[in-house]
Amino acid sequence: MKHAAHHRVVEEPCQDCLVGFGAEKIREDFPALRLTVHGKPLVYLDNAATTQKPQVVIDALTRYYAEENSNVHRGVHFLSQVATQAYDGGRTRVRRFLNAARDHEIVFTRGTTEGINLVAQSYGRKHLQAGDEVIISAWSTTRTSSPGRWSATRNTRA
Numbered sequence: 270m271k272h273a274a275h276h277r278v279v280e281e282p283c284q285d286c287l288v289g290f291g292a293e294k295i296r297e298d299f300p301a302l303r304l305t306v307h308g309k310p311l312v313y314l315d316n317a318a319t320t321q322k323p324q325v326v327i328d329a330l331t332r333y334y335a336e337e338n339s340n341v342h343r344g345v346h347f348l349s350q351v352a353t354q355a356y357d358g359g360r361t362r363v364r365r366f367l368n369a370a371r372d373h374e375i376v377f378t379r380g381t382t383e384g385i386n387l388v389a390q391s392y393g394r395k396h397l398q399a400g401d402e403v404i405i406s407a408w409s410t411t412r413t414s415s416p417g418r419w420s421a422t423r424n425t426r427a
Contacts, residue, residue, distance in 0.1 A: 298323040317381060 296302045296310075301321045304311040313321055322330075333355070339348035341356040360375045369375060378384040397403070 298325070300324055
């Protein structure tokens with residue numbers, strides 16, 4: 270650190286900030302982040318559209334499609350039971366991680382847009398009143414921040 274005028278402490282730019290966080294170690298878990306583009310490590314910031322997957326997820330998906338692929342909660346045959354147990358076990362693990370009270374409080378959606386639509390149409394319809402305003406970040410994408418998505422719930426403004 271160096272001292273600036275009026276004895277105010279100003280921190281130097283951190284050269285090792287990512288070392289303590291382990292960002293380089295985390296990057297190693299993601300095969301796509303090992304790529305180089307124009308001679309530099311790939312930096313991927315389009316996570317709202319598609320997230321890169323760590324190797325452990327790729328391996329689990331490969332194992333699922335090779336050994337467990339079946340309908341969840343829809344069959345009595347062996348593979349359906351295996352898939353259902355894995356799915357329900359995942360919900361339980363997420364519930365514990367989030368400290369939710371019950372498994373049924375955990376709702377899986379296919380992605381962010383579907384999740385936001387679900388919130389807008391369920392929570393919004395019940396709790397938003399005419400004249401309420403919904404604050405949306407300027408960084409939100411069009412698909413996740415459509416004012417119509419919220420205003421359609423109850424004559425609200427976004």
